[in-house]
Every structure is written in structure tokens, then in C-alpha cells.
Amino acid sequence: MKKILFLMIVVALSVLTLASCAWIGGENECAHEVTMPVGAGKAATCSEEGLTPGKKCADCGTVIEEQTAIAKLDHTIETIPAVEGSCTVKSKTAGEKCSVCGYVTKAPVEGDYKHNPVNVNAKEPTCTEDGYEAGVKCGDCGTVISGMATKPNKGGHDYGDNGKCECGATEGGNQGGNEGGNQGGNEGGNQGGSTESGDQDGIMDTEWDELK
Ligand SMILES: [Zn+2]
Ligand SMILES: [Zn+2]
Ligand SMILES: [Zn+2]
Ligand SMILES: [Zn+2]
Known part of the structure; x- marks a missing residue:
């Protein structure tokens, strides 16, 4: 019995001690009167969650309000x-x-x-110029949208024996200086009278051909 009594006294004393401590503002009974943020808070944006600053006691450090995430804002x-x-x-x-x-x-x-499509009619090739199939091309920039495959030219005039191509070109006349050299050797004799090659006789043409 004595032992139990002793224990009871100890317990009673302990309770008294705690009570008096609380009464004078002991550590365990802080009133948390001054608070401060737990950490840096930030506002939410549409691309990142925000964070509340939280709240803790400035005296004892007890966290009163945890920092919590703030949901992202809607995009604008x-x-x-x-x-x-x-x-x-x-x-x-x-x-x-x-x-x-x-x-x-x-x-x-x-x-x-986005082009400006324009229908294009076929063009027949001539002796020296390419033609093309009918198709569609852009009226603004000229880009071929469909069709218009090239029809190759005939590779030059064909004068035959009478010195006149079926397209109407005559030897020496329409051709001028461009192709004079190529013709020289073969048909130099026929050119003598034309204006373009008037000063070229057959011999000179032949020499030119050989030099080339
Ligand atoms: Zn406190
Ligand atoms: Zn956004
Ligand atoms: Zn265009
Ligand atoms: Zn021709």
C-alpha cells in the first residue's frame, strides 16, 4: 500500500508540474501567437502549379498549415x-x-x-523549239500543276535538196550565224548568195569546220 501511495503522489506532483508549466507558457503549450510562412509560396500559372506559403509558429516552429499545391490555371x-x-x-x-x-x-x-490554275493548250514542237502536252499551270508563278510534258524539238531544220525546210525556214536566211558553221562543209556552195554568209566562200567554211 505504501508503494501505491507513493506512486500516486508522484503522479499528482507530475500533473501539477505540467499544469504550472503550461500556466506560465511552457514549451509544450505555446499559444502560437506569432506566425510566419513555412516556405516561399508562388501563384499558379497555366503552365505550372502554384504553392501556398503555409503557416508556422514563429516561436516554436510548429507547422499550423502545410504548404499545399494550387491547381494550374486554365490556358487563355x-x-x-x-x-x-x-x-x-x-x-x-x-x-x-x-x-x-x-x-x-x-x-x-x-x-x-495555292496556285492560280490556268489551262494551257498543247504546243507542237518546231524544228528548233520544244513543245509540250496540254496541261494546267499556275497563271501567277508558272509552276506546272499537271500535264505539260515536253515534246522534244526535231533537232534542227531539214532543208532537203531544195534548201528549204518544211517549216518555211530557208537555208542561211532564218538561221543566220548560229548554225552557219555546221553547215559549211556540206552545203557551203548553196550559201554563197545569202546575206549572212556572203563573205564566206566554200573554202573558208570548210576550213572553219576543220578547226572546230
Ligand atoms: Zn508556438
Ligand atoms: Zn497557357
Ligand atoms: Zn503559283
Ligand atoms: Zn524547219
Whole structure:
């Protein structure tokens, strides 16, 4: 019995001690009257969560309010205008993006260049110029959109025996100086009277051919 009594006294004394301590503002019973942030807070943006600063007692350090995340803000959606396209710029559909952070919420879809199609009739090749099949090309920049395969020229005039091509060109006359050299050796005699090769006789043409 004595032992139990002793214990009871000890317990009673302990309780008294704690109570008196609390009464004079002991460590375990801080009133947390002055508070300060737990850490640096930050506002939420549309691209990053925010954080509350929290609250703790400036005296004893007890955290009264934890720092908590603040949900991201909604993006501020603005329209990315459609691009109509041109001969040099590809078209694009309209899209959407955030005007604050730039995040694209709806990507524009790229299309093709926008030409101004014009139907083109076939052109027959001549003796010296290429022709082409009928097709479609851009009236603005000339880009071939479809068709218009090249029809090769005939590789030069064919004068035959009478010195006149079926296209109407006459030897020496229409050709001028461009092809005079090539002809010299073979047909030099026929050229004598023409204006272009008037000062070239057959011998000179032959020599020129050989030099080449
Ligand atoms: Zn405190
Ligand atoms: Zn945003
Ligand atoms: Zn074009
Ligand atoms: Zn011809």
C-alpha cells in the first residue's frame, strides 16, 4: 500500500508540474501567437502549379498549415488564324493556342501551296523549239500543276535538196550565224548568195569546220 501511495503522489506532483508549466507558457503549450510562412509560396500559372506559403509558429516552429499545391490555371485560348496560302506559302487551317504560355491546344494542319490554275493548250514542237502536252499551270508563278510534258524539238531544220525546210525556214536566211558553221562543209556552195554568209566562200567554211 505504501508503494501505491507513493506512486500516486508522484503522479499528482507530475500533473501539477505540467499544469504550472503550461500556466506560465511552457514549451509544450505555446499559444502560437506569432506566425510566419513555412516556405516561399508562388501563384499558379497555366503552365505550372502554384504553392501556398503555409503557416508556422514563429516561436516554436510548429507547422499550423502545410504548404499545399494550387491547381494550374486554365490556358487563355486564342485562335491561330488560318493561312490562305499562295504560290510560295503553304495553306494552313486555323488552330488554337494559349496567349500566355504559347501552348498549342489545337495544331493547325498544313495544306499545300495555292496556285492560280490556268489551262494551257498543247504546243507542237518546231524544228528548233520544244513543245509540250496540254496541261494546267499556275497563271501567277508558272509552276506546272499537271500535264505539260515536253515534246522534244526535231533537232534542227531539214532543208532537203531544195534548201528549204518544211517549216518555211530557208537555208542561211532564218538561221543566220548560229548554225552557219555546221553547215559549211556540206552545203557551203548553196550559201554563197545569202546575206549572212556572203563573205564566206566554200573554202573558208570548210576550213572553219576543220578547226572546230
Ligand atoms: Zn508556438
Ligand atoms: Zn497557357
Ligand atoms: Zn503559283
Ligand atoms: Zn524547219
